[in-house]
Amino acid sequence: MAQIIVVTSGKGGVGKTTSSAAIATGLALKGKKTVVIDFDIGLRNLDLIMGCERRVVYDFVNVINGEANLNQALIKDKRCDKLFILPASQTRDKDALTKEGVGRVLDDLAKDFDYIVCDSPAGIEQGAMMALYFADIAIVTTNPEVSSVRDSDRILGMLQSRSRRAEQSLEPIKEYLLLTRYSPARVKTGEMLGVEDVKEILAIELLGVIPESQSVLKASNSGVPVIIDQESDAGLAYSDTVARLLGEDVPVRFITEEKRDSLKGYLVANYVDT
Amino acid sequence: MSILDYFRSNKKTNTASLAKERLQIIVAHQRGERGAPDYFPKMKQEIIEVIRKYVQISDDQVSVQLDQNDDNLSVLELNVTLPESK
């Protein structure tokens, strides 16, 4: 039976799609058969981040409406044969995602996959509610910044009251915090909320900390999930995150300023001086 | 304090700890209203309006909190900060 993971946040632009692509790819690289679904109806983006935008023929809404079957709509990743993408539709019909329709598609996928990763749109409208409704695990993606943390708490409320597990009084959704766009240097100077601060405020288990990194833009420019870039701090931080999701005990990295970098900076500064 | 002092002192303030304090209050507030019945926001608004008939208060001087305990017991807590009488 598949585990359904929702990557959610409330606030827009915090890194849900970046994280969905990275985590789904990471799970597949670990040998888990994984499908990642774009729930952002009308604003499809996951296909771009995964680099498969030119192979989209049918989409999630086509499958729900019976205009295509799953095999026609699923896109097989070109890097990893255990990974599939189900793209969002570009329709402007906000109500295209019905509970029955989404439930049916997820049931079908669950027979075949180990993990189903749902990339939620921002907000608390239909698309976001459908992305979280069937979840077993929630990855609450948060930036260390006031509005993002408040919205994450709002989403926690939704997970606890508006999900299938809540409505049917089942065991609650497992909630994890994923702190993204983290700048250790700014935390050090007291300009940015630290990991411990956010953990204390939201009081949920920490799954990972992804540093603010130039490698993320580089990865999205090339249509390669950043986790593939194992020379980047963000790529490594996502690998750690996936390992923790699979129950491994991995220490959190990249939450203090890199000593190597400051040393390099120091040497360069001295060199320029003389 | 001159404008210059303001910027100087501002530079040294730890804004992250200010953010944390503010968030702790907001989150406690949000969590207090979580799981409340659907009529709750409207009832809260009406209670505030009744109080306003007698004293001048703003919305943030009233906190209405619903605590659900384990056994079928809910406690509705109403806190009103009254303006100082002169």
Ligand SMILES: Nc1ncnc2c1ncn2[C@@H]1O[C@H](COP(=O)(O)OP(=O)(O)OP(=O)(O)O)[C@@H](O)[C@H]1O
């Ligand atoms: N760790 C990071 N370092 C630097 N930039 C990042 C990081 N994570 C995300 N970004 C950038 O932030 C922007 C938003 O990311 P993304 O699209 O993943 O967010 P989202 O939560 O899916 O947004 P939306 O709510 O619109 O769906 C992108 O430009 C992305 O490149």
Ligand SMILES: [Mg+2]
């Ligand atoms: Mg997105």
